[in-house]
Amino acid sequence: MNSKLDSLASSYTRLSRDVAGRIEFAFDLDSDDALRLAEQEKEHLDQAFFVLSFSALEKNITALASARLSTGMQRAGLRSAPFDKRLETALKVAREVLRDEPEWASRQKLPTILNWYEIRNEIAPAGYKSVLYSLCALVAVAAIWAVVIFLMSRKGPLQK
């Protein structure tokens, strides 16, 4: 993982431990109110880290998508391009960097990332969406993209 993602995952783990302690305590107390409150805290925590983790993923996708562009104007143009276009371009670059078509970079995986993008867009401005999260998959995908960025930075921009 890269340092930003490492730091996010560590913070999320530490804070999850705190909230879990309150959930377990509320459970032992047999208090529905305390349990509801603690579970709502978890929901808020998961949601906040979903947004942060997705931002890390989006940043990596945009960085990879713009890796082949030579001018600042081109890169600025790409940054404001629709997310699905950036993702398509980044996947193309990733395949070239890896000289392979791994399963995670396949077209079948695109909808998952695009769904997360839609969900993030709904949450970020409104501030809240009452839904359950499992952040493992998102963090794992963000970590894979970070590895591709790392590999690319070692090789330098690929020549066609």
Next chain:
Amino acid sequence: MSNVTRRSTSEELADPTTVTREDVLSRLEEWRERVHGLYDSIEQALRGSGFRFDRQGKHTTSEALVQAAGVSPEEQPKIDILRIIRPDGTNAAIFFPRGPWVVGANGRIDLRLPSGIRRSDVFMLMDQSGPFSSPFWVRMPIGSPFERENFDPDWLLSKINEQQAG
């Protein structure tokens, strides 16, 4: 089974306005099958170990997506809450189904392991399967969400015994 809900739950969450009443009911039926299938496998694995199984408690969801589709709690398939009870009548484990709509997974059940002596343990069981494929349950402590292991009834039995021993 009807094919009205071939989309993933994340896809439905990303575009909830297109989720119909039929989609919701079909998804909940399919969720009940997965949850009850897990319970059946646990009961089978723990049979003969002295525990009793109580599935009288029922869960219905009040998720926004379900409400928006106009499905009332009375119309929803009732999902069992599984209690595993020790010979002395105390709860050894409680499986509480949370729902199929999870961003990043295909459903979540909370597993509570009361101790009586020390603090209870709470785990999350996430179904990592794709839409309408065989369930693949992984467990993680609620306080350590990245410590994922496959869920196995033998692990549950040893954990229950560990809780009782304190």
